[in-house]
Amino acid sequence: MNVEMKADLQIDTNYYKVVELRELTENTFVLSLPQSRFKFEAGQHISLSILGDYQSREYSIYSAEESNNLEILVKEVDGGYFSPKLKHLKPGDMVEVHGPFGKFGLDHKKRDTHQHVFIASGTGIAPFHSMVKTNPGLNYRLIHGVRYSGEAYEIEDYDRKNVTVCTSRDKNGDFNGRLTEYLKNTDFAKNTCFYLCGNSDMIFDAMEILKSKGFDRDSVTVEVYF
Numbered sequence: 755m756n757v758e759m760k761a762d763l764q765i766d767t768n769y770y771k772v773v774e775l776r777e778l779t780e781n782t783f784v785l786s787l788p789q790s791r792f793k794f795e796a797g798q799h800i801s802l803s804i805l806g807d808y809q810s811r812e813y814s815i816y817s818a819e820e821s822n823n824l825e826i827l828v829k830e831v832d833g834g835y836f837s838p839k840l841k842h843l844k845p846g847d848m849v850e851v852h853g854p855f856g857k858f859g860l861d862h863k864k865r866d867t868h869q870h871v872f873i874a875s876g877t878g879i880a881p882f883h884s885m886v887k888t889n890p891g892l893n894y895r896l897i898h899g900v901r902y903s904g905e906a907y908e909i910e911d912y913d914r915k916n917v918t919v920c921t922s923r924d925k926n927g928d929f930n931g932r933l934t935e936y937l938k939n940t941d942f943a944k945n946t947c948f949y950l951c952g953n954s955d956m957i958f959d960a961m962e963i964l965k966s967k968g969f970d971r972d973s974v975t976v977e978v979y980f
């Protein structure tokens with residue numbers, strides 16, 4: 755095989771055919787691709803592009819490590835360039851995937867000695883879905899900040915008693931108010947690992963609250979989306 759053919763093959767392995775788009779809300783969906791051809795650790799992300807389009811964006815992997823499908827959870831951003839295009843993909847369309855990237859993931863040394871508290875805003879729940887699905891029996895709590903209770907994406911995939919949905923714009927959450935308000939009013943055990951994922955405002959505010967509760971930077975891991 756000549757060098758050019760080898761290079762072609764390598765490129766081909768990054769191409770995936772869309773299996774389905776699973777609609778969760780009016781503007782949020784799960785993009786499902788065939789099983790990943792690379793190994794990844796729950797919490798990592800991929801870089802995605804659409805064939806024929808020069809732009810790419812990063813997305814946390816939503817599916818479990820050994821899942822039959824590689825999935826991401828996407829919110830269509832109003833006025834955004836890329837996410838509205840993803841929303842129009844059809845089964846059989848081709849996308850290009852690079853990765854996995856990033857170090858966001860469970861602290862495995864503390865896996866069985868600590869409680870793992872996942873704090874997410876919006877689609878920032880994606881890496882936690884992957885971690886929970888990959889690690890049955892994990893001692894975790896998930897605190898999910900959304901505007902409306904309908905945005906508690908696929909909540910049935912979690913142990914319901916471990917989840918607190920904080921809704922800022924309706925009164926149907928487990929906590930009616932902002933995630934940060936909930937954090938301020940909640941106590942956590944000393945042996946807690948915190949994982950924060952989502953928009954930078956939420957992450958900054960949450961880190962300040964955790965600091966005021968005596969948790970140092972070493973107990974907090976963050977992934978910023980925008």
Ligand SMILES: Cc1cc2nc3c(=O)[nH]c(=O)nc-3n(C[C@H](O)[C@H](O)[C@H](O)COP(=O)(O)OP(=O)(O)OC[C@H]3O[C@@H](n4cnc5c(N)ncnc54)[C@H](O)[C@@H]3O)c2cc1C
Pocket residue numbers: 799811812813814815826827828829830831833834835836837838876877878880977978979980
């Ligand atoms: C490591 C990493 C992982 C990510 N994982 C995910 C993921 O799992 N799911 C996901 O939906 N997005 C994720 N994102 C965001 C994603 O990469 C894109 O930024 C997002 O899809 C918007 O792209 P766009 O081209 O439509 O908007 P752009 O045209 O690039 O930007 C438009 C505006 O939208 C804002 N924006 C970006 N993301 C959001 C959002 N989710 N909600 C509201 N406003 C937003 C930006 O700040 C910008 O001002 C991740 C980002 C990073 C860095």
